[in-house]
Amino acid sequence: MKKNQTSLMDPVPLAGDRISAAGSAALAQRHGKPMGQRILENWQLYALLFIPVALTVIYKYIPMYGIQIAFRDFDPALGFTASRWVGWDWFTRFFKAPTFGRMIKNTILISVYGLLWSFPIPIVLSLIINQVRFAKFKRIVQTVLYAPHFISVMVICGMIKIFLSPTGGLLNLLLGTQIDFLTQSEAFRTIYIASGIWQDAGWGCIIYLATLANVDPGLYEAAKVDGASVFQRILNIDVPELLPMVILNLIMAAGGIMNVGFEKVWLLQTDLNKATSDVIAVYVYQQGIEQAKYSYSTAVGLFNTVINIVLLIIVNKVASKASDVEFV
């Protein structure tokens, strides 16, 4: 139980923390110095932390305190705490908004379909890359597959617009058609997800490839001697090695299911594909930045964040109950 909680807060690196807690206790005993003296000895380290802590307080924690404007009618002149209290008004207004159901549905569907399609691909890809024996080819494949990750979403969306253009767009040229895909709401999810896979599937391999690099080569040799085919080696050696990392990643992904990125949706949204492209993140931006409805936008954003955190906790619990896998 305790383990679950810690893995939620700090999924990967906590092992070090636990050990270090024991370690620091041991150190304190060994040195036998009082706390005050140890703090003084480390003043330079605290000095290093000063700016990062200050920036985090100002730009992360004060905005958290400012979330209360979701329950107030924010007036810039009065500030976060003095504006008029309105309780749940903004939330009720959001739930009654004509596009509320559509936005929730679109946000969840883009995420769920996105997860279903884009989650397995890096796993399969890395299993294949890992088994390829030609080092040079392997490196070229990795370099090329990583490349799109380093390109700005703006350029990616520019490419999408140009490739999908009804006249002279690459896809229409190849298909011999003249379809304006970006005006078709039924095509939006496919465009969003496929381009996401194109951009990040290769990048997603890194963590799996790094895990697979830990496999003892002797295991493969032994399996070969026993007559195991490549497919059997992947199934019996590589897959079990990857499983804990896969589950960990799945938890993180499931926790972010309400987090449909703003940038790509906003850039690709047209009036005609709104039926499927209207998502919460874009709404938060439009209401908040474009229309300056600060309180309302904050309430919508808070609603989204809370659902995300609840999801993360649920998924984390379910996953650790359903398997014996230890999350680090």
Next chain:
Amino acid sequence: MNATAKKNHTGMSDKVSDVILVAILAVCLVIVAYPLYYVLIASVSDPYDVYAGKTFLLPSQFTLDGYKAVFADPDIVSGFLNSVKYTIIGTCFSVIMLYITAYPLAQKDLPGRKFISLFFVFTMYFGGGLIPTYLVVQKTGLIGNMWSLFLPGGVGVGNMIVVRNYFQNSIPHDLVEASEIDGCSKFRTFISVVIPLSMPILAVQAVFAMVAYWNDWFTAMIYLGGKGSPLPLVLRGILMKSSAAAEQTAMLDGGYAALQKQTELIKFCSMIVAAVPMLIAYPYVQKYFEKGFMAGAVKG
């Protein structure tokens, strides 16, 4: 007898599976590389030929007019220079932030270390959201100021944990102790022992930060208020414009058609100009990526 047969069988199937694996990856390679290649070709071809589908494999009527126009466009040039400036300053800022946060937190005997770690990690899971953050940025007077791109980001906590774990696991503790026994202060040890020993992770983190700042436009869009736009934000005006007008006039002769033609060409060229710097940079640190990721994961 049986054993040899088995061995032969394995040998055969290994060759077959080699071919299959390589073939699958070759297909992936083409799928990923071709769109980029196509943009590159289109950027040096005649836009009418691109429309007509004559540039699938090779450029048609090779021309550098598009690039000439891109580098003559004052908006694009200033966007490019702004991006270079933000990327250099932002990368230095981010890496320094990561290092000065990760190093103290990597000291196992630092009093309060756990609490301070939690203080940072909490911000990974919960935040004020778009508007409250915007209002604080506004209140601190950063709207329209370059520093609004860097300061509100503060410390990249995920990357900070990776760097911290690297300090803990990959830097020999004996060396740090030896330098402190030799009379170096904690700060001096950090500068002259720890930093030089952490070059691989420094390189990876610098490239990550570089890419993030080079490609960012959203922060610039909401905080800069239209002043000093970086390249991707300038591109938004160019790329997101509908090309319908260009298509309608594509058949016409004369100045207007020529102008549209250039607009289309500039789209391809400006995308190349925006993408190429990062595509050149990352292969240099590629061999450290796996290390960089694993430093954040299990060890000890």
